[in-house]
Amino acid sequence: MYLTPFNNRAIYHNCWQPALKRSGIKFRKQYNTRHTYASTMLTENKPIAWVARQLGHSDIAMTLSTYARWIPENK
Numbered sequence: 001m002y003l004t005p006f007n008n009r010a011i012y013h014n015c016w017q018p019a020l021k022r023s024g025i026k027f028r029k030q031y032n033t034r035h036t037y038a039s040t041m042l043t044e045n046k047p048i049a050w051v052a053r054q055l056g057h058s059d060i061a062m063t064l065s066t067y068a069r070w071i072p073e074n075k
Contacts, residue, residue, distance in 0.1 A: 038054075042071050
């Protein structure tokens with residue numbers, strides 16, 4: 001049970017900013033972490049199909065169209 005309505009601003013100031021600061025991560029919007037995750041996984045040669053599933057993409061074409069530049073040349 002929640003006593004107050006969901007407040008994105010409160011979560012941003014009370015949770016998100018402090019978490020970034022503690023982690024030593026440069027500021028980014030919450031949504032950007034999805035892109036950071038995907039590009040990091042592909043840079044580390046994780047299988048494209050696996051990354052696509054992690055992101056909830058129905059096929060790898062979507063993943064490739066967005067993140068192909070992060071796949072190392074030798075892959």
